[in-house]
Amino acid sequence: MISYLLQDPAKPVHAMAEGVDQYGQLTKLASTFSHVDNLFYFTYVVCIFFFVLITGVLFYSVVKYRRKTFDQPAVSNRTHNTPLEVVWTVVPLIIVMVMFAWGWKGSLDMTVVPADARQYKALAKQWNWTFFYPNDAVPSSGELWLEVNKPAAFTLESSDVLHAFYMPSMRVKRDVVPGRFQTVWFQPTTEGEFHLFCAEYCGKDHSQMYAKVHVVSADVYRTRPWDTWDDKNPKKGGENLYKSLCASCHTINGTKLTGPTWKDLWGKQEQVVEAGQIKTVTVDEAYVIESIRKPDQKKVVGFEKANMTAFDDKVIDEKRVKGIIEYMKSLSNAGSEKK
Amino acid sequence: MTTNAPAMGVATGSHDTVKKNYLEISKGFWSWAGTLDHKRIGIMYLIGVSLALLAGGVFAMLVRLHLWKSTGVLFDNATYNQIFTLHGVFMVFIFIIPAIPGSLGNMVLPLMLGAKDVALPRLNLLSFYLWLSGTCLALYAIVAGGFDTGWTFYAPYSIYTNQAVVSVGLGIFLLGFSSIFTGLNFIVTTHKLRAPGLTWFRMPLFVWAIYATAILQVLATPVLGITVLLVAFERLYHIGIFDPRLGGDPVLFEHFFWFYSHPAVYIMVLPAFGIISDLISVHSRKPLFGYKLIAFSSIAIAMISFLVWGHHMFTSGQSSYAMFAFSFLTFFVGIPTAIKEFSWVATVWKGSIALNSPMLYTLSFLIIFAIGGLTGVILGALNVDIHLHDTYFVVAHFHYVMMGSIALAFFAGVHHWWPKMFGVMYSEFYAKIACALIFVGFNATFIPQFIMGSRGMPRRYATYVPEFEGFHQASTIGALVIGTGVALMVGNLVLSIFTGKKAMQNEWGGVTLEWLSPTPPPLENFYEQPIVTTEVYDYTTLDLRTTQTPCS
Ligand SMILES: [Cu+2]
Numbered sequence: 001m002i003s004y005l006l007q008d009p010a011k012p013v014h015a016m017a018e019g020v021d022q023y024g025q026l027t028k029l030a031s032t033f034s035h036v037d038n039l040f041y042f043t044y045v046v047c048i049f050f051f052v053l054i055t056g057v058l059f060y061s062v063v064k065y066r067r068k069t070f071d072q073p074a075v076s077n078r079t080h081n082t083p084l085e086v087v088w089t090v091v092p093l094i095i096v097m098v099m100f101a102w103g104w105k106g107s108l109d110m111t112v113v114p115a116d117a118r119q120y121k122a123l124a125k126q127w128n129w130t131f132f133y134p135n136d137a138v139p140s141s142g143e144l145w146l147e148v149n150k151p152a153a154f155t156l157e158s159s160d161v162l163h164a165f166y167m168p169s170m171r172v173k174r175d176v177v178p179g180r181f182q183t184v185w186f187q188p189t190t191e192g193e194f195h196l197f198c199a200e201y202c203g204k205d206h207s208q209m210y211a212k213v214h215v216v217s218a219d220v221y222r223t224r225p226w227d228t229w230d231d232k233n234p235k236k237g238g239e240n241l242y243k244s245l246c247a248s249c250h251t252i253n254g255t256k257l258t259g260p261t262w263k264d265l266w267g268k269q270e271q272v273v274e275a276g277q278i279k280t281v282t283v284d285e286a287y288v289i290e291s292i293r294k295p296d297q298k299k300v301v302g303f304e305k306a307n308m309t310a311f312d313d314k315v316i317d318e319k320r321v322k323g324i325i326e327y328m329k330s331l332s333n334a335g336s337e338k339k
Numbered sequence: 340m341t342t343n344a345p346a347m348g349v350a351t352g353s354h355d356t357v358k359k360n361y362l363e364i365s366k367g368f369w370s371w372a373g374t375l376d377h378k379r380i381g382i383m384y385l386i387g388v389s390l391a392l393l394a395g396g397v398f399a400m401l402v403r404l405h406l407w408k409s410t411g412v413l414f415d416n417a418t419y420n421q422i423f424t425l426h427g428v429f430m431v432f433i434f435i436i437p438a439i440p441g442s443l444g445n446m447v448l449p450l451m452l453g454a455k456d457v458a459l460p461r462l463n464l465l466s467f468y469l470w471l472s473g474t475c476l477a478l479y480a481i482v483a484g485g486f487d488t489g490w491t492f493y494a495p496y497s498i499y500t501n502q503a504v505v506s507v508g509l510g511i512f513l514l515g516f517s518s519i520f521t522g523l524n525f526i527v528t529t530h531k532l533r534a535p536g537l538t539w540f541r542m543p544l545f546v547w548a549i550y551a552t553a554i555l556q557v558l559a560t561p562v563l564g565i566t567v568l569l570v571a572f573e574r575l576y577h578i579g580i581f582d583p584r585l586g587g588d589p590v591l592f593e594h595f596f597w598f599y600s601h602p603a604v605y606i607m608v609l610p611a612f613g614i615i616s617d618l619i620s621v622h623s624r625k626p627l628f629g630y631k632l633i634a635f636s637s638i639a640i641a642m643i644s645f646l647v648w649g650h651h652m653f654t655s656g657q658s659s660y661a662m663f664a665f666s667f668l669t670f671f672v673g674i675p676t677a678i679k680e681f682s683w684v685a686t687v688w689k690g691s692i693a694l695n696s697p698m699l700y701t702l703s704f705l706i707i708f709a710i711g712g713l714t715g716v717i718l719g720a721l722n723v724d725i726h727l728h729d730t731y732f733v734v735a736h737f738h739y740v741m742m743g744s745i746a747l748a749f750f751a752g753v754h755h756w757w758p759k760m761f762g763v764m765y766s767e768f769y770a771k772i773a774c775a776l777i778f779v780g781f782n783a784t785f786i787p788q789f790i791m792g793s794r795g796m797p798r799r800y801a802t803y804v805p806e807f808e809g810f811h812q813a814s815t816i817g818a819l820v821i822g823t824g825v826a827l828m829v830g831n832l833v834l835s836i837f838t839g840k841k842a843m844q845n846e847w848g849g850v851t852l853e854w855l856s857p858t859p860p861p862l863e864n865f866y867e868q869p870i871v872t873t874e875v876y877d878y879t880t881l882d883l884r885t886t887q888t889p890c891s
């Protein structure tokens with residue numbers, strides 16, 4: 001347990017530029033959903049008003065009507081005051097009905113996707129996010145790029161349990177329900193980096209199911225910054241893939257997370273369980289490919305109970321798998337250099 | 340309330356020597372373990388739920404300490420998840436739901452009705468043992484690998500996780516039956532065993548509240564029982580009710596779960612309302628403002644609370660019409676609750692206010708509950724809830740209601756009826772200090788959570804983004820203060836049993852029937868059947884000879 005602290009898990013680094021709004025209560029709004037903030041502060045002020053009223057009367061009474069002698073009776077035994085009771089029923093009723101209508105109107109805005117919205121897909125898995133861009137073969141994991149002032153709509157899919165797509169600065173949240181398609185949309189208004197959290201508890205690494213969202217100008221967006229692949233340097237591409245897709249379970253420094261470390265993995269004689277039988281295999285290209293595509297086929301001894309997410313060729317195609325292998329080679333003594 | 344029973348004045352004379360009180364009348368393990376006396380069962384519940392509270396509190400402290408740093412301090416993620424789940428399950432199912440009805444309800448309800456016992460004493464004992472078995476199953480589940488689903492058991496995670504979900508599920512099933520039986524018992528008792536002259540509108544509000552709660556317990560809890568059973572079946576036999584891989588629907592689970600668990604919020608909070616109503620009246624020595632309105636609003640809340648469960652699912656993708664109805668009704672149910680709060684404050688107004696420890700807890704309740712209720716209004720608004728749902732804002736909100744209000748009302752009630760239960764008084768000085776510590780610590784813990792939540796800190800996080808570290812640390816310090824306060828409170832109460840001075844028959848100057856029975860009460864509560872001839876909370880009839888009614 002404690003040792004968990006001492007290791008250096010290659011977890012996503014959360015460097016943020018969000019800040020808070022001028023009242024210091026909410027994250028700074030970065031989308032067009034300002035009605036959320038307006039209603040929030042309206043209710044906030046109403047609440048403070050009633051809170052001050054209630055505690056004020058309470059403190060005043062406690063001081064003023066404090067029992068000073070043993071047999072002191074109450075000043076008044078009145079138990080009714082019809083006008084007062086009508087007022088304190090009707091006034092709050094009117095106020096909450098205003099809040100209700102306002103909130104309802106706002107929530108409708110949040111469900112009606114504008115026609116010019118870009119259609120993305122967010123795939124939630126225990127415990128990472130993968131994003132698919134409209135008419136673009138290259139997905140990205142753990143990071144997302146959006147264009148500023150352009151409405152973005154997401155189809156949300158889960159491949160295992162419930163998750164929730166939550167971006168505080170955009171004021172959006174939507175559960176990701178396995179077996180259903182949900183949508184969520186917003187229009188980012190500020191360039192910068194923003195948090196995307198998983199807000200629905202989804203198991204062990206729920207708190208690390210994080211993605212960094214880059215809202216960039218149209219010019220930057222056009223360069224497809226999510227496509228970091230460079231045919232000249234597959235190892236670098238493999239390292240990037242490792243960081244976004246594999247680092248949550250595999251380390252490169254010898255410590256164990258959910259999965260075995262990659263340090264000195266390449267070329268190693270590995271004990272695995274296949275169909276109930278213990279075997280020894282060499283970690284080579286075929287084995288690594290199988291581990292990525294069908295992780296349940298051969299389970300590493302000591303990790304039989306742990307599960308790895310399978311990655312098909314839509315997420316990691318052949319050349320990228322090669323890139324990962326190049327990167328893996330560099331981590332073992334058999335490989336040439338060390339990263 | 341006056342009564343024609345002779346022994347109701349200063350309790351001296353032959354009766355005292357002839358009749359032993361319920362604590363002394365018999366001795367030995369079985370005289371407790373097999374007892375049918377509602378008071379002894381109440382004491383057993385009190386001990387049980389208090390231990391559950393302490394266990395839940397230890398888990399809470401572990402959670403808070405772990406979150407001192409954004410990377411987490413004490414545990415790996417999996418262990419953290421188990422700890423917060425244990426905290427939730429212990430506090431909700433094993434502590435709060437049975438706490439007030441089981442301990443104070445059992446203890447006080449028959450006394451307030453002028454009855455000898457509850458209507459079904461054997462069922463009462465069975466309720467207790469079901470509670471105990473349910474608790475044991477939950478404890479067993481810890482040993483058998485733990486469980487990490489959160490107290491909400493959301494499918495399909497609860498179906499896939501390889502942990503002891505089935506045993507906790509069965510535990511909760513048993514706890515549910517315990518709750519149903521308690522509810523049934525109190526309904527029958529209230530209908531059948533009221534003292535002559537004790538009409539419905541002469542009943543103390545604690546009785547009304549327990550009665551409204553009982554209705555909810557009987558009507559809502561079966562749904563929980565069925566739901567956890569379905570989860571267990573799904574895990575064992577893969578039927579395909581909630582598991583999407585088999586064609587099931589995880590959202591259906593949410594509907595089932597909240598169909599129970601929203602009313603359950605009122606199962607927890609109505610008894611607290613009852614305690615507060617009663618205590619405010621006694622310690623302000625003034626009839627309750629708007630008695631009938633409070634009584635009816637309890638019933639109204641009980642009814643409407645069945646129709647608002649969807650407000651826990653505003654982000655789950657339910658239809659816009661459902662959202663419309665659920666949000667509307669949620670705001671609507673706020674009104675009777677607001678009426679209660681206003682009526683309590685109006686009762687204090689122009690009263691004769693004794694600032695003793697039960698009253699301090701009560702006043703703390705009023706302040707904290709105001710915050711808990713008002714922040715609930717913020718959450719009721721649809722678009723705002725979408726931002727705040729499943730963040731620390733919600734965590735803070737429901738802790739203001741569950742811990743800050745319900746647990747404080749429970750503490751208030753325990754301090755208030757302690758002299759009646761045990762015949763001794765604790766140290767008022769330490770009780771007040773404990774109350775102050777809990778109040779301050781509580782706000783220090785949860786105000787930072789409101790701020791974090793509105794800035795987007797999601798709940799159930801073992802690690803978090805570093806910008807929230809300061810708030811988490813403030814919250815942890817607050818929790819340590821609460822812990823100190825609770826330890827002081829428990830120590831003070833327990834010590835009083837051995838060293839406390841003897842309590843008066845009517846320690847606080849109450850006029851409900853429980854104060855007319857000797858302290859501690861005899862086995863059958865009253866030497867003679869009390870008869871009620873006056874209206875409820877009529878302090879003009881208070882016999883000051885039976886009471887000490889300290890001024891502060
Ligand atoms: Cu999650």
Ligand SMILES: [Cu+2]
Pocket residue numbers: 600601604647648650651
């Ligand atoms: Cu609810």
